[in-house]
Amino acid sequence: MTLIKLCGNFRLQDIDYLNEVRPDLAGIILVPHKRRLVSLALAQKIRSQLDAKIPLVGVFLNQDADEILKYREIIQIVQLHGNESEREISKIQQAGLPVIKVMKPDHQYKTQAMCRMIDAGAGTGKTFDWENFQPLESLDFLAGGLTPDNLQQAISLLKPKVVDISSGTECNGIKNLEKMREVVRIARSNK
Ligand SMILES: O=C(O)c1ccccc1N[C@@H]1O[C@H](COP(=O)(O)O)[C@@H](O)[C@H]1O
Numbered sequence: 130m131t132l133i134k135l136c137g138n139f140r141l142q143d144i145d146y147l148n149e150v151r152p153d154l155a156g157i158i159l160v161p162h163k164r165r166l167v168s169l170a171l172a173q174k175i176r177s178q179l180d181a182k183i184p185l186v187g188v189f190l191n192q193d194a195d196e197i198l199k200y201r202e203i204i205q206i207v208q209l210h211g212n213e214s215e216r217e218i219s220k221i222q223q224a225g226l227p228v229i230k231v232m233k234p235d236h237q238y239k240t241q242a243m244c245r246m247i248d249a250g251a252g253t254g255k256t257f258d259w260e261n262f263q264p265l266e267s268l269d270f271l272a273g274g275l276t277p278d279n280l281q282q283a284i285s286l287l288k289p290k291v292v293d294i295s296s297g298t299e300c301n302g303i304k305n306l307e308k309m310r311e312v313v314r315i316a317r318s319n320k
Contacts, residue, residue, distance in 0.1 A: 131284050133316035134186060134270070135309060137252055137295030139165045143304045144178045150309045153291070155179055156186040156208065158252065159200060164302070165252065165295075169199065176203045186229070189213075190251065194220040201226055209242070210251050218242050229270060234258075237265040246270035246293060254296035259286045277311040284319050292316055 135147060136156030147155050157172055158165040167175065176185055187204035189197050191211035198221065207221050208229045218228050218241055230242035234249055234257045246269065249257040256274035264287070271289035276297035284292065298308040 131289065131316040131319040132291040133313055134291055134293040135295075135298060135312070136186070136188065136272075136293055137165045137299070138175065138304065139167050139171075140304070141174065141178060144175055146304055146306045146309050147183065148178075148180050149306070150313045151180070152183065152309075152313055154186050154206070155183050156188055156293070156295070157204075159187045159197075159204075160190045160192070160210070163252070169203075172200060172203045188252075193217065194224075197221055198224050198226070206243075208246065210248070215241055231272070234262050239265070244269035244290075246272055248272035248293070250274070252295050259283055262287065275312070277308055277315065280312055280315045281319075284316070 132153040134154035134156055135152040138155060138157055157167050157175060179185060184205040186206045186208050187200050188208045188210055194217050197207055207226045210231045221228055227243040229244055229246050230240045231246045231248050234247050249255045250273050254274045268287055268289040270291045270293050271283060271287055272293035275283055275292055275294045294312050298304055298312060
């Protein structure tokens, strides 16, 4: 089965939707100045409202380990979307939080992180040339511009273990329950 992470949740209503559609992982943006940023206080509320069985992933971009570790009681997994060093990854993992390291499709490398995510953008809904993509190793997470319309094609072509979707489940910048239901249905239909 293809697992699914639904990311970019920033309203408490989004958490009600997550509890209904039950993805394998849920994500929040913890990057300053981004549209979907949630505050520490809201992140705490999100964690307590989100079903305890759904791990919460915190997304960061070029932030230092000390800042990231402020969220250690709230998030269960760290997603690093920038140029973070292996030293920073190691510091975060030693503190007990597993790391997903995001890499561009044309710049893949070995990492000590728990797993790798391939994404061409950063919450911008940008896809890449799936047909000509050669993963360095088996593909853990695939992200970038996945939508209810292209998700099945992406899964069939690249066979990722996990798909990660943010903007593709929004309408006018707000989470849409029907789109969330549909992408979960598509991922789960891949046995
Ligand atoms: O969404 C953001 O604002 C964001 C900011 C900084 C780094 C990553 C961000 N988003 C994450 O990017 C992937 C793919 O998103 P999309 O499906 O292409 O919109 C996902 O993990 C987002 O949460």
